[in-house]
Amino acid sequence: MKKTIQIPLGSQHISLLEPIRFKFECENERIIGVDADVGFVHRGVELACTRSFEFKQVGYVVARVCGLCAITHSLSYTLAVEKLLGYVANDRIKYLRMLMVELDRIHSHMLCLAHTAENAGFEALFMQIMGDRELVMEVQEAISGNRVQFDYISIGGVNRDLTSDLCDLIRKNLTILSEKMEILTGLFDNNWSLSLKYKGVGVLSLEDAYTYNALGPLARASGLATDVRAETSDFPYEALGYTMILESTGDIHARNFVRLREIVNSITMCQNIVDNLPIGEIQEKVKGKPKGEDIIRIEAPRGELFYLVRGNGTNMLERVRIKTPTFSGIPAMMEVFKGSQYADAPAILASFDPCMSCTAK
């Protein structure tokens, strides 16, 4: 019988932004079994949404489920409630909401790329990407007034308008960013020492991605064509230059490349939005109380975000159910770890871009 050793990773570790614990069953350096524990940050947001907050406040509460994709959470909730109230937003509101979601996607993907580079031992690249990321953060701060938790979306519209000065700032920063993205793409593609850490490491095959229900960039890196932006028609993504980005190899390199190319795609979409911004009101009055049940799906930076909202005609909601992309991705993640080296585990973990506060809520 072969002897195995158990090595824990977490709950507090230098390579982790948030608490998650893995128990790796190792045979020499090779991982043969994984056990994950994800519930360290469970706060009980879903319950509080139905007990302590009225439905108009809940949009700002669910944004605090996750700081990275805060805008997608508040957008999904707001859309679900607006559907129940029978309100359809005008084009300007839709475009402004899309703009913030895409900016959020850019900064979230850049953080993930930086983190993957750091965990692979490339500290200088981490610093470089984080420096470039400030261009997007600047734009977000200028538009919404806050860098991370921008409570930009409210029921019936958005809270701030886009002036012509802001449009100029967005155009300027995004142009600089798209030049920087070319340099970064070259680095990720051609750097030999990075390729040793990334190419052929942590492979998720197309069959496994399909079987274990992978979502978002994790699935698209394996060639599984799934993107809520293409499947739903809540927003005019097709008209603004959206293309689905697919890679085939399914390793860390492919995941990085899906993210890099999605950033470039999102930059194009943001520029299109700013150029073709329709005229209209940014905030409209919505009357009534939500009654009935509705679901909504939005593409968060990590994959499909699902919301179910049920109301009974009063100020308090009956049920808010949040299903986040990382939660669905955990079985696929555990599968990828099996068979890879223990030394690669932090880089593989970072390449999934896991969001534990989303998962545990």
Next chain:
Amino acid sequence: MKFFTTFRKKSPWILHYNAGSCNGCDIEILASLAPKFDLERFGVINTGNPKQSDIFLVTGPVTYRSRERLVELYTQIPEPKVVVAVGSCTATGGVFRGMVNTEDGIDRYIPVDVYVPGCASSPQLIIDGLVKALEILEAKSKEIEKPFKLFGAIETIGNKLSRLNMAKKVHNDEN
């Protein structure tokens, strides 16, 4: 001893722990370590090891499962140590106050030296908080490095030798 004081002041290493936050403050801590805000100019390095750290950065209201780990990490950091609570929810619970699984702030479990407000705290505020923490760290180091005379006059509390009271500071004796 002066050797340690100098280097502690010049290179305070931080330990970061997420006690149930929404990631917002955590990514701002990362952003403040990055080139634009450059916290590393104070000599700050993010370490994962509590035994090498001086400053403890905590984010988030304490959740039920993270409190044991929070206290354990705190006790593993060697003296002198400074605790910086980043974010509104670390101070009072913030938006998570009263939720079923949270504990409304970390000062129920460990003593806090600096509170950094904001949801999410901006890098400027975090830098401000850390500079304040450096001052406190310096004061604490001085306090800890005052020489002790271990055997002063014999004191007893309730028929037992009180070693704590016997270990008096030298300058106190002189006064």
